[in-house]
Amino acid sequence: MSTLRVAVIGAKGRIGSEAVRAVEAADDLELVAALDRDDRLDALTDAGVQVAVDLTHPDAVMSNLEYVVGQGIHAVVGTTGWTPERLAALEGWLAAVPGTGALVAPNFSIGAVLTMRFAQQAARWFESVEVIELHHDNKADAPSGTATRTAQLIAAARHQAGRAPQQDPTTHGLQGARGADVDGVPVHSVRLRGLLAHQEVLFGGTGETLTVRHDSLHHSSFMPGILLAVRTVPTVPGLTYGLEHYLAGTDGTEGI
Numbered sequence: 001m002s003t004l005r006v007a008v009i010g011a012k013g014r015i016g017s018e019a020v021r022a023v024e025a026a027d028d029l030e031l032v033a034a035l036d037r038d039d040r041l042d043a044l045t046d047a048g049v050q051v052a053v054d055l056t057h058p059d060a061v062m063s064n065l066e067y068v069v070g071q072g073i074h075a076v077v078g079t080t081g082w083t084p085e086r087l088a089a090l091e092g093w094l095a096a097v098p099g100t101g102a103l104v105a106p107n108f109s110i111g112a113v114l115t116m117r118f119a120q121q122a123a124r125w126f127e128s129v130e131v132i133e134l135h136h137d138n139k140a141d142a143p144s145g146t147a148t149r150t151a152q153l154i155a156a157a158r159h160q161a162g163r164a165p166q167q168d169p170t171t172h173g174l175q176g177a178r179g180a181d182v183d184g185v186p187v188h189s190v191r192l193r194g195l196l197a198h199q200e201v202l203f204g205g206t207g208e209t210l211t212v213r214h215d216s217l218h219h220s221s222f223m224p225g226i227l228l229a230v231r232t233v234p235t236v237p238g239l240t241y242g243l244e245h246y247l248a249g250t251d252g253t254e255g256i
């Protein structure tokens with residue numbers, strides 16, 4: 001059986017070190033490069049890498065991907081900090097090297113992907129919605145990539161259903177008390193030692209509320225999604241945004 005030659009960039013980090021172990025443990029994958037800060041990206045081409053997994057930092061990911069994609073190496077990206085402009089830049093790099101694929105996944109855990117889907121489904125039925133994301137105390141970015149994507153999906157579903165934008169009733173208060181505004185959805189970020197990655201989506205209607213909650217309790221929660229992505233990305237040229245697009249049909253069903 002031929003193995004897929006894989007690199008992890010950000011290999012010494014919290015999720016990167018877990019990804020190194022997961023790739024090493026997979027019979028059909030071979031970890032041929034494990035890079036961290038100050039390592040030369042040339043090591044990827046020297047090692048004949050076919051798929052590179054980026055788990056670094058929003059400040060580092062774009063230059064890493066420009067190199068990776070430019071070399072025709074497929075990319076699996078968990079690093080956060082994505083904006084429409086960044087996605088467009090990545091699409092441009094991919095277009096210049098036809099046949100190369102990249103998956104950008106705000107979250108690799110199946111429960112988080114389902115949370116986003118459930119939130120999207122519920123969005124049109126409720127007047128009010130707020131997102132609370134809770135993470136460990138070393139997280140560089142806020143709101144989280146998952147919360148940002150969740151809010152964007154909710155906002156799009158509300159818009160599609162013809163729902164008016166939410167009105168904020170606050171007339172008195174402290175700056176920031178109502179969270180960040182992501183496409184009209186308030187997103188609140190908690191940073192707390194002891195936590196890993198958690199999210200609640202709170203919906204409110206007349207006389208009722210609905211809460212969709214997900215908890216990642218260990219970095220192992222992201223590994224099945226990362227391994228699936230590594231195996232799939234060589235077969236899907238161009239940019240894919242969201243692991244849900246790779247989940248469709250993997251178990252013989254229509255997917256998420």
Ligand SMILES: NC(=O)C1=CN([C@@H]2O[C@H](COP(=O)(O)OP(=O)(O)OC[C@H]3O[C@@H](n4cnc5c(N)ncnc54)[C@H](O)[C@@H]3O)[C@@H](O)[C@H]2O)C=CC1
Pocket residue numbers: 009010011012013014015016035036037038039055056057058060077078079080081105106107108109145222
């Ligand atoms: N999509 C998902 O499911 C998940 C995404 N993440 C994201 O992954 C990223 C990393 O998270 P953590 O592991 O918690 O951070 P971390 O700070 O523990 O690890 C990041 C690693 O990247 C390294 N690094 C920084 N710049 C680099 C560069 N230019 N080249 C190579 N390595 C570089 C650092 O030295 C560090 O070892 C964050 O953006 C986080 O939000 C984290 C967990 C799940």
Ligand SMILES: O=C(O)C1=N[C@H](C(=O)O)C[C@H](O)C1
Pocket residue numbers: 080106107108135139143144145146147196197198
């Ligand atoms: O930094 C983290 O830990 C995580 N980052 C991703 C995000 O910002 O959504 C995914 C998950 O929440 C863990």
